[in-house]
Structures are given as C-alpha cells and as structure tokens.
Amino acid sequence: MKKVGKQTISFDAPPIILETASIVGPKESEGPMAKYFDQCLTDEFWGEKTWEKAESKIIKETVNTVISKSGIPSKDIDFCFAGDLLNQCISSSFGLRALNIPFFGVFGACSTFVESMCLGSVFIESGAAKYVLCATSSHFCSAEKQFRFPLELGNQRPPTSQWTVTGSGASILGHVGEGPYITHITPGKIVDMGIKDANNMGAAMAPAALDTIIQHFEDTGRKPSYYDAIISGDLGHIGKDILNEMMQSKGYNIKSLYNDCGVLMFDKNKQDTHSGGSGCACIGTIFSGYFFKELKEKRIRRLLLVATGALMNSTSTQQGESIPGIAHAISIEI
C-alpha cells in the first residue's frame, strides 16, 4: 500500500469484502429498505430485559450471521474491529465477549463502521491478518435514553432531529476470495464548525463529510463522475441538502450521484422520522444489506462510502460545547 496525497491510502492488493450481514429493528422493518436485511425484528427488546442487552444481542447475532454466511470458520478470523454508541462501547464488548477473536475497540460515533473497515483493510493488505471482522450497532431506545431524554417522557422532537437506527451491520474482509474490493481509504480529520444543537447532527457532521470527500478527490485525482454512487452515513435530509450545497460551492456537483443512508432508511412521508435515520447501524445496515448486494450484482461498480460521526456526549452539550464531526471514506470497486 502507499499513501497518496495528504490523507488517502491506496492498496496495491485491495482487500476484499467477502460477506456482510444486517439485522434491524421494527421501525426499520417497515421502511423501504426492509427487504434487503438478513433479519427484521418485531420488537425492540428481542427477548431481553433491557435495551442495552437487546443491542448486544443484535450485534452478537449479526456477527454470527456474517460468519455463518461467509463459510469462514471463526477460528480463522484474525481480528475483530467493533464499536458502538453506548458509553464505553458496551454493546460491542458484551455482544462479542464470547467470540474468542482478538478485539480492537473502535469509537468513531456513527462513522465507526467505515472506521473499522479502514483499520481492517490496512491489516489485511499488510499481511497482519488474512480475515478480519468489522461490526457496529445502534439502538433507538438505548441512544435516546443515553443522549437525549427518557423515552417515557414523550418529548417532542424538533424537525432537524434524526431517528437512531436499531440494528447492526457486520462485514468480513479477506485477502483472497470473491467480492468487491476496497481500493482506497481516506480517514478523516476532526472538523468542528461550531454547531451546538444536539438535535441537528446533520448540520454538525456535513462539514466533516465535505472535508473528507474533497480530500479524497484531491488525493486520488478522481472526479465525482468516477463513481456510480457517493453515499454518506447519516446526514439525514437536512445534512444531505447542506452537503450538496457546500460541495456545489466548492465546485463539485455531486447531486445526481449522491445519497445518504439516513434518507434511504425511512419513508419520509409515512414514518415520521423528521430528518431521517442516524446511528452507527444506519450506514452499517444499509451498506451491509443493500449496497453490498448492488456491488456484488454489478449494478454499482464504483462506490464512495462516507461514514459520518458526531463526537459528542450529553455532558459536552450541557457544558456548552460545540459538536465536532468526523467522516471516514472508503472507495469500493468491483
């Protein structure tokens, strides 16, 4: 591999995305993407007593599913990269504690899925690993409780707010086999434009997406038209519009190629999720469920996948801090 430009790594023997899996919650199961997921749950608890335990079960079963679908024995998977939104990433730690695979905990907020694939792909191409597992999760109820208000309070949600996706996405990367390739990664910098509204994550994260996408184009010499699709993680309707405008102001028109997983996840008119989906599982499940199949079936041949994260917590918001954003991009080709 080699570094190209300021922030991008180009792979000589690109790591292969061998398999993916996704499990989603009940609201996602009523959305337009439902048919692409491996499993759609009918309630938020899945037989567990708490939302946190349910989230752990979701990531655990998603990981079991991707291992089973891949046909790769779990003893042959060298490392696992995983993280989530819960404090101290307990969904991943508890969900994956029985996995018996060396574990790297990752925190990139909602950028975690692509962050883990960035790290995993460097491990694969360098020869440090033959197979790695990348996984993430989020849960509407555990996230609302932790970041905003008790659900029982029935708080009104402003129009800029997004709906944390309940679910988990997981992928297995390998050095040989069939599947789309990760040809480049462009890990992002922390970008803080001073947005302080914890109910407007799209606006807080859009500048980070802008920074990473433009850097990717500059580093690789590619233009937007190189890609069949540019897909961001969870900017939602408002963040998507902001990113389109900001890209335009920098001289890049990506409108016809660009969409956001937060926009794709729910039906805006029927599902009352305001600005759309969010959470680690938003891009995690939509990539694993939908885009991976589009790539495998060659309906999309070149995808720029850009996961965005808001690096804050409720204490930082209460202390009047702004919301730093980050975005990590990977180029996936067939």
Next chain:
Amino acid sequence: MKKVGKQTISFDAPPIILETASIVGPKESEGPMAKYFDQCLTDEFWGEKTWEKAESKIIKETVNTVISKSGIPSKDIDFCFAGDLLNQCISSSFGLRALNIPFFGVFGACSTFVESMCLGSVFIESGAAKYVLCATSSHFCSAEKQFRFPLELGNQRPPTSQWTVTGSGASILGHVGEGPYITHITPGKIVDMGIKDANNMGAAMAPAALDTIIQHFEDTGRKPSYYDAIISGDLGHIGKDILNEMMQSKGYNIKSLYNDCGVLMFDKNKQDTHSGGSGCACIGTIFSGYFFKELKEKRIRRLLLVATGALMNSTSTQQGESIPGIAHAISIEI
C-alpha cells in the same frame, strides 16, 4: 510483517518509538514517579471550568509536548490514534479537534494506550504511514463522577478500589529514526470470568492479562526470562498478586520481572490509594515518563508492555452484568 502463532504479529522492520510525553495531576505529582513526567499540575482544573475540559486540555498539551519534543512537524504526522475513558471518548475528540491530523478513535478502556500503539505500528510497518501519534488520557474526578459517585458525596472507597490517574501519555511512532523498537504486538481477546464488583477492577482484568501474556509466550516461543521487565497497565496491588499467582499456576514464574503501573504510580503507605492507580493514563504516563527513558538509556533492553482494560460502564453494572476484561501486549526492544 507476519502473524506468528494465534494472536501475535511480528514486524520485519520494527516501528520505532521516537518520542513520548506525559503530563500528570497533583496526586501523581506527589508520588514516587513524579520526577519522570514532563509536567506536574498543581490542581485538578488547570484553569478550566470543568474536569472534562481539564482532561481535554491535558491530552491536548501532552500531544503538543510530544510533537514539540520529537521535532517532527505535525503536518508530517499521518494519523492519530487516541481514546479515553469518558463517554464517547470526548477528552480525545475535544482535546485533539484542532490538531488537523486524520483521526482514528480507539476504545479499549485502560488498554487504550497500547491498543493505539498496536494499530499505529501496523500502519507504520505496512507503509500506510511514516509517522503516527498515539495518545490517551484519564482524570480522577471525571472518572469518579462518571463511573461511580459524585466526589462531593465523599463516598468511602473499599480496599480493592483503585485511584484513576489524572494525566495523559502520548507517543510518536515512526519508520526511521532513533529509539526503542516495537518488535511484536499481541492484541488480546475479551475475557470475562464473571467478576461483578466495579470496585475490584484488578480482579476483573487479571484473567485477560494472563490470557494475553501466555498467548504471547506461546506465539513467540519466548520465555519470561527473555524480558528484562514485564509491566502491566493498571491491575493494582490486588490484581498484580492475582496475576502472579495465576501465572505460577500455569507454570510461569514472572514475579522477579513483573510489576504494574498502578503499583508504581503511588506510594501505598503514604498516599491512601488503596489498591493503587488505574485509568488509561496510568500505563500511558508511566510508560511515556519512566519506561521510555529506561529503554532509551538501555537500563531495560527488552520490555513486554501489557495494558489491561475493563470493558464496562455504570449501566452494565446496574443491570447486573459482569465485567469483561481485555489486555493488549507489545514487545519493545532496544
């Protein structure tokens, strides 16, 4: 690089630890290690209004110090790997948001420092990066508030409890230059032996340290006597004794070589920290302050550095969960 045995990566062109830096709080400044740190603070706030903001300032200034000491322009540092104990790792995100270096957020609880060096060293040896920055922090007051009780409550601490180190440690790894080498990394698996006492972290983490250290010996064919010192992160007095006993029961006598940063940080008789120090900054500051100098001056030539982490939060404890542990090891030689 190549994988050796089940969990270890061996480097052909070992990454170099070029420089380290450490800043500690007032209690650490009164302990036996004080003279080795770059800066000793006289109060817990350092001019900030909250403990969280103080912790962010500590990691920020530690990173500025290590960059300045190394003489490497920050624009030449390819990637930063950092994380901490605060929910959603906000100490790192806020402290390092102005750094303008592509950022990988890492969460391994108190194993974060060595986890970041594991990831960084793979990036260096693979050619993905020429220089990387690894950093972590913790703060007694922000950790007590978040994980246990408000400090104002003046709660009694049981004898098994440990004292979270206030401070930050940072290192810069590079592909060329002078300094000790990272020859092997042995990333750990999650190990959960069912300990549920959040005031006895040493007991919860010791089995993970055992698992990783023995795996390191099996993978590399080395014996304890290969090393001049085996140093764990923050098992404290109780965890240290447990690990010594468990190693003995597995046929390894490491007593004469082995110590723990939680034991080294405070004076057991004078400082009233019960089972000793803990927190991401425990191994972060003691490695950066003390052991790095011992290696540079060749008083120690072969060091096995084993950072331990407890992957829990206050919600998991309240929900009756046990405490999964993890330990990552790196072999550092001169």
